Amino acid sequence: MIEARGLTKRYGDKTAVSELNFTVQPGIVTGFLGPNGSGKSTTMRMIVGLDRPSAGSVRVGGKDYRDFAAPLCEVGALLEARSVHTGRSGYNHLLALAQTHGIPARRVAEVIELVGLQDVARKRAGGFSLGMGQRLGIASALLGDPGTLILDEPVNGLDPEGIRWIRTLLKGLAAEGRTVLVSSHLMSEMALTAEHLIVIGRGRLIADTSVADFVGRASGNVVRVRTPQADQLRDRLLSADVTVRADGGGVIEVTGLSSERIGEAAAAAGIVLHELTPQQASLEEAFMDLTYDAVEFHGGTPPGDHRPPGDQSPNSDQSPNSGPTSIGAKA
Amino acid sequence: MTTATLDAPTGGPARPPTAYHLTQRRVIRSEWTKLRSLRSTLFALLAAVVFVIGLGTLISWAQASHWSQASLRDRLTFDPTNVSLSGLFLAQLAIGVLGVLMFSGEYGTGMIRATLSAVPRRLPVLWAKVLVFGAVTFVLMTISSFVAFLAGQEVLSSQHIQTSLSQPGVLRAVIGGGLYLLVVALLGIALGALLRSTAGGIATLFGLLLVVPLIVHFLPESWSNAISPYLPSSAGQSILAVVHDPTLLSPWPGFLLFCGYAAAALAGATVVLLRRDA
Known part of the structure; x- marks a missing residue:
């Protein structure tokens, strides 16, 4: 569980993150959405103690990241920019990280296999493609088998097969009871991976809600209706809570009524419908x-x-x- | 991967075995792995060894072959130990650059984010780098100093101007070769952590060791004589002199002052490492 309370980060007089409050629950994948420059990466860096908050706090399982005896076994992080020395092999990179915690080389081999880097693990990381670099970053996040994972734009640079792989991996990790926070600016990706969303813009919290609710809220219950008797239907439907917009060509868009109600009203009045489609944003x-x-x-x-x-x-x-x-x- | 263990309601999967946790010793081991797994580091260390032994022997040979033409003054102030160790002055380039790269290389590539996420208290990383690179430098460069000294004396013996380890001050100067480069390494590490940039770190280190003495040299003589012995370079190099040089401090006080400079830089590095965002 990750808890941010009044989390704020200022760089000079520019505020990157402003009084964020949110809780990331274990057991599901939580998407962390926001346009570029909205403060996602800064927030993630504060979670693992790379940046110090100007005010407020962010804790993992109730503890400050710096206070963990085995940080890698608590939180695994894949940060946006690459965090690998280009001159070192992937294997030695992971080994050096593992050794700080006394994690055995056996585990290093395990995560290399898990992310599918067996063939290149002994080569210099500087020669890795973007996708291979992401896989190496994911391997280092998994090294300590942590209960919490934070991944900044993990699908960046992955091919479709890799994207599907990471989607399955993240869902699997969450299903094991882990806390998984994944940032992205790709909404379509989040729709497939995340169950819950934390949306920020300009460093402020915009929404903390389920994916379904988020979409539902924005679509505003619009139903598209195509009928040769558009005018008649409109007269039937109009009321204080209902607005109808005519698009011409026998198409109207109704706001404030479910498709069921519209269908029933049309049947009662003997109006022919050619199409009745709830619009999902x-x-x-x-x-x-x-x-x-x-x-x-x-x-x-x-x-x-x-x-x-x-x-x-x-x-x-x-x-x-x-x-x-x-x-x-x-x- | 562990399999599903959902019994812990908030903590996620099975807690890691308690054997996995941070210790200073483990961080040291990790830094050792980092050091030995970069080819550039190994090449630079090899270069330093070759510089100390090769250049020291070469210059000893040059001195021996021109001994008959040397002036009386040169003959009187001739320091066979110092001559055979002259390669140290070139080796300090390799050692200093490597020292700076200990941190600046990690900042430059982004590796520092991985390092400091694994060791969020940060200072263990600084101590581990100091210990690992310091030990490697001291051991390699002390051995190289001895080899350079012995080879140099062998060459100088053709003119019977050699000295031996049993002469006063000679052993101190030869071990001093390793000690001097050890402190150069520490200065480099500290500057890398302070400035985070390879170019800035190297420029500052060698500005301090090579350029500042030159500039001081241009000052009025009474000033330069007063300042010069206390500069990091002269203070550090006083340990390498066997024949007393009036422009240098005595060996140990000079060397201690040099250590003081490095300690001050390291103290600054701890503050910056703890305070600044990575």
Whole structure:
């Protein structure tokens, strides 16, 4: 379990991480999402004591990382930038790390096999491809068989087969009861791997919620309906809580009613439907939507283009019932 | 991998065997593995050995072959021990650079993140590097000093200007070769940890050892005479002199002062290592 309380990191007058509060639970894969520069890596570096918080704390299993007698056996970390001396072989790199804890060479061979680096382990790490480097980093994270794993962008540079491998690996590790925190800016990857999400933007917490809830919240219950009797149906559906938007060509988008209700209303009025589709925003859209204001460097696209169809007021429709509301995005 | 053990509700899988934990001794072992597993380190150490023995012998040979043309003054101040150990001055380049690289090499490649995540209290890493690289330098360079001395005296004996280990101060100077380079190594380690950059560390180390004495030399003589003996380089090299040089401190006080410089740099390194983000 990882707990951040009021976690803050300032570099000069720039605040990289601002009063983060979150808890990462064991047994599931937790995704750590945020645009580039949002403070994900800084947070992860603070977890393993490489950076010291300016205020607040982050603890693993209730303890400060520096106080562990066997840090490698508590937390395994794959940090974003490569952390390997280019002149040393992968095997010797892992061996040197293992030796600090008295972990036997047998275990080194084991993790090398686990990540599939047997053939290159005796070669200089400087010659490793990006994917091989990631695998070596994962091997060093697994070296101490730790109860907590934090991985910063682990799929970077991996081929599709490698990405699937790491997805399975992470899920397996979580299923064994470990705490697994994985950062990414690739939402699609998170949708497949993570069960829970911690979303940050500009160093602030934007959401701490399940993946399903995160997507649900952002999609705003839009249902797309195609019918030759669009006007009639609209008149039937309109009420205080329901908005209907006509796209022309017999297509309307209904917000505030489930597809079941719409179908029933249409049947009652004898209206023919050609299509009745609940619109799910993708995790990607949900993410763009929530973090747009928190992105540090924008391209030229206006915010509206990222939003799921029909979602007219993206930042006001957040229900207060799950997780923190998006304070950071607007403030 | 351990298999699923879900009985511990918050702690995750089975706790590691208690045998696995950090100790200073294990960190030392790890640093030894790091040292021996870099080819560049091994080459540089080999170079240092070759410099001490090869250059010392070569210069001894040059001195012997020109002895008949030497002036009376040169003959009177001739220090056969120092001449045979002259390769140390070149070897200090290799040792100093390696010392700086102990830390700067890790900062440059990112290895430091792995090292300090494994040893989050950090100082054990500094002590382990000091011990491992210090010991390797001292042992290798002391042996090389002896070999260079013996080979040099053998060459000088052709002109009967050799000395022997039983002469006063000679043994101290020969062991001093290893001691001097040991402290150069420690200075390098400290500067690498302080500055984190290879270029900056090397420039500072050799600026201090080679350039500062030159600059002091340009000062008015009364100033330079007053300052010069206390510079790190002259203080350290006083241990290598057998024939007394009036511009140097006496051997042991000079060497102690040199150690003081290294200790101050190491103290600075501990502060920076603990305080600054990695």
